[in-house]
Amino acid sequence: MLLPSFQEMLGTLIAEPSVSCACADFDQGNLRVVEHLAGWLEGLGFAVEVLPLPDKPGKGNLIATLGAGDGGLVLAGHTDTVPFDEQGWSLDPFAMTDREDRFYGLGACDMKGFFPVALNAAASFAKAKLKAPLRMVATCDEESSMAGGRFLLDCGKPRAAAAIVGEPTGLQPIHAHKGMALISVQLQGASGHSSNPDIGRNALDAMHGVMGELIRFRAELASQHQNPAFGVAIPTLNLGCLRAGDSPNRICGYAELQIDLRVLPGMDADSLLDALRSRIEAVATAHGTQAALVALNPPVPPFQTSKDGVLVQLLCGKSGKPAGTVCFGTEAPFYQGLGMETVVFGPGSINQAHQPDEYLAQDQIRPAQSALESAIAHYCL
Numbered sequence: 001m002l003l004p005s006f007q008e009m010l011g012t013l014i015a016e017p018s019v020s021c022a023c024a025d026f027d028q029g030n031l032r033v034v035e036h037l038a039g040w041l042e043g044l045g046f047a048v049e050v051l052p053l054p055d056k057p058g059k060g061n062l063i064a065t066l067g068a069g070d071g072g073l074v075l076a077g078h079t080d081t082v083p084f085d086e087q088g089w090s091l092d093p094f095a096m097t098d099r100e101d102r103f104y105g106l107g108a109c110d111m112k113g114f115f116p117v118a119l120n121a122a123a124s125f126a127k128a129k130l131k132a133p134l135r136m137v138a139t140c141d142e143e144s145s146m147a148g149g150r151f152l153l154d155c156g157k158p159r160a161a162a163a164i165v166g167e168p169t170g171l172q173p174i175h176a177h178k179g180m181a182l183i184s185v186q187l188q189g190a191s192g193h194s195s196n197p198d199i200g201r202n203a204l205d206a207m208h209g210v211m212g213e214l215i216r217f218r219a220e221l222a223s224q225h226q227n228p229a230f231g232v233a234i235p236t237l238n239l240g241c242l243r244a245g246d247s248p249n250r251i252c253g254y255a256e257l258q259i260d261l262r263v264l265p266g267m268d269a270d271s272l273l274d275a276l277r278s279r280i281e282a283v284a285t286a287h288g289t290q291a292a293l294v295a296l297n298p299p300v301p302p303f304q305t306s307k308d309g310v311l312v313q314l315l316c317g318k319s320g321k322p323a324g325t326v327c328f329g330t331e332a333p334f335y336q337g338l339g340m341e342t343v344v345f346g347p348g349s350i351n352q353a354h355q356p357d358e359y360l361a362q363d364q365i366r367p368a369q370s371a372l373e374s375a376i377a378h379y380c381l
């Protein structure tokens with residue numbers, strides 16, 4: 001036996017907390033998860049490299065390689081999970097529960113469950129003579145800053161002909177997703193006694209104008225950009241979180257609104273944000289306030305690869321499902337940026353991700369492994 005059982009591997013990964021979160025109170029490292037993966041991969045004969053993330057203690061990426069040379073295939077996943085709310089879970093989030101043909105646990109489908117599937121697929125080739133390398137990549141911080149995926153791009157590795165990003169797609173090959181930018185709109189006014197509006201500059205009054213401008217901007221985007229390949233065919237702009245003021249008898253001196261902008265492939269989030277910034281600044285200035293637009297994270301680019309690509313077609317053939325799109329972001333644009341034909345494809349459903357009692361349906365595991373084995377055979381044998 002080269003590897004522990006599927007259950008043992010998944011249970012071990014779930015038992016290592018690896019929450020990543022923009023909120024420092026919840027943020028944890030991922031290196032313990034990486035160590036387990038590295039140990040199993042070394043057992044299969046992979047050469048293992050851990051890339052510690054600069055400025056992020058306790059966090060790192062793993063690149064493991066079987067074979068040598070150019071081309072080949074990357075099987076990629078992230079090792080971190082989202083935070084969880086204790087009250088919502090009826091089970092222990094950090095103990096794998098095998099019940100009713102499902103494996104439960106935090107990260108079971110998004111996406112610690114992908115690794116034992118990929119490891120079992122790789123094990124079938126551990127003794128094979130590969131003509132091109134098989135690489136396994138495990139990143140950190142996908143659920144928060146995407147710093148792990150971005151760092152791979154900075155490092156210029158891994159290189160391969162193709163990459164499968166094993167996010168839970170219910171075994172549908174995903175060839176495109178939207179890009180995402182989380183932005184804080186900050187308005188600085190001046191507080192004062194509410195009995196005389198003229199002695200201050202009300203940031204909430206200004207925010208009212210800014211919100212109107214954002215909603216006009218959103219309508220313009222929707223009228224100018226549609227892509228029927230997406231379930232939500234237009235770019236979206238969500239007004240998600242407003243914080244302002246402290247007391248009804250004080251002029252509101254400061255207001256912050258957080259928004260989520262999701263753009264279609266082909267749209268450039270950076271230039272849109274520049275346009276949005278000048279419009280918001282104009283409104284804010286008209287209200288006597290100062291505006292700042294601050295990206296909460298660097299934007300995640302949209303992703304698109306041809307439906308006719310070799311890997312897309314191979315996975316469509318194996319899964320019996322047509323290539324599709326999703327509205328959530330992944331690390332796919334970073335792998336694509338490294339020159340690989342990249343497809344998002346993995347076991348489990350996004351409907352069970354980021355939820356209490358997250359689970360991986362067991363009937364997804366065998367077909368997922370078989371599809372990965374076909375891809376490995378195609379690119380590496």
Ligand SMILES: [Zn+2]
Pocket residue numbers: 078110111142167168
């Ligand atoms: Zn994920």
